[in-house]
Amino acid sequence: MNRIGLTPHTLGANEIADTHKGAVRFTPATQGDVSGAFFHTYSTLGSSGSISFEIWSDYQGGPSVKQGSTVTLSVTDISKYSWNYVSLVNAGVRVEASTDYHLVIDNTSGAPFSLFKETTSGIDLRSTGWLGGPTWGAFDEFDWLIRPVVATNEADTDYSLPVELSFFNAGTYKGQMVLKWATESETENQGFKIERRKSGSNDWKLIADHTKDPKLQGQGNSTSRTDYIYYDKTAKPAVKYDYRLSDIPYTSEYESNFYILEDIQLRIMKFVLHKNYPNPFNPATTISYELADNVDVQIKIVDVTGREIQSWSHYSQEQGYHEMVWEGVNQSGKPVSAGLYLLTIQAGKQFQSRKLLLLK
DSSP: OEEEOOOOOSEEEEEEOTTOEEEEEEOOSSOEEEEEEEEEBOSOOOSSSEEEEEEEEEETTEEEEEEEEEEEEEGGGOOTTSEEEEEOGGGOOEEOTTOOEEEEEEEESSSOEEEEEEOOSSOOSOEEEESSSSSOEEESSOEEOEEEEEEOSGGGSGGGSSEEEEEEEEEEETTEEEEEEEEEEEEEEEEEEEEEEETTOOOOEEEEETTTOGGGEEEEEESSOEEEEEEETTOOBTOEEEEEEEEEESSTTSOOOEEEEEEEEBOOOSOEEOOOBSSSBSSOEEEEEEESSOEEEEEEEEETTOOEEEEEEEEEEOSEEEEEEEOSBOTTSOBOOSEEEEEEEEETTEEEEEEEEEOO
16 A cells, blocks of 8 residues: 655645545444444535445555445535534444454545545554555545444444434534434434534533424434424634534433534635525515624615615624614615615625615
């Protein structure tokens, strides 16, 4: 097996080109079934296609022969800049204690795909790459952020759990943390609860559950895929969180199962003025925008002649997602006539605008 040398990084990323593979060697402490894997993505991800996951045997430190079946995950079920969980139950691989195996990620999406890497003390050549053949190469300066999950007995495997999760991830949408997951089957499932803590602490706090949010209610008994989504509107930018997702069974016959995503951060990369909604509108429309930094914000609405209708000023407005409602009135609170208006927002030295159409 060859060595692949790269510029050292404490924490960085590396692309896996289309049709190329990345792998990490793991050695189970006990016999068990490979039930899933966590992997940390970076900024590059295609808009279609899928990523394939396989378990391979080991030969002289590198992947040798595929074991079990290939599991594919659509790129639409993968989030960038985040830990992602994928169920590998359908791979059907049972591993032996103290034996080396490799979790192989095959980029079959048709576009580059980037994974986080970390430079740690004592690199042991456990992370490898296949760049088109004929052999695998070992990375001697970093390890992939890939973590296989091995269930150590039948009671711990996904086969016997009331909820079979196919994926779980976290991302950002309009300045909010978005958690997404899907189940392939559910047995006696009331729903889910979501807990959050700041990374590094032990203080888990319940932020949502099926009793208060109908979108978190389970399917009871189901053998078809169900997609779930939750928007955490209270997450703050630049703060790292851990999220714990748990299913809630109807009866004590089944035990609750949980999954944890760690070091998840709300990322706002740039100033964005979103489309107002609705547009056209009558009588009001919602204006929303994202700030990548704490900056002074000036908001103006003018008519087609350039005459100022209404304005708002925010001194050192906090980084994050913001929204406001314009009710079609001027600075004095009097309704304005139907027509086309121009919304402008200046955030620091950046400037964006949108057209607003008021109907009567």
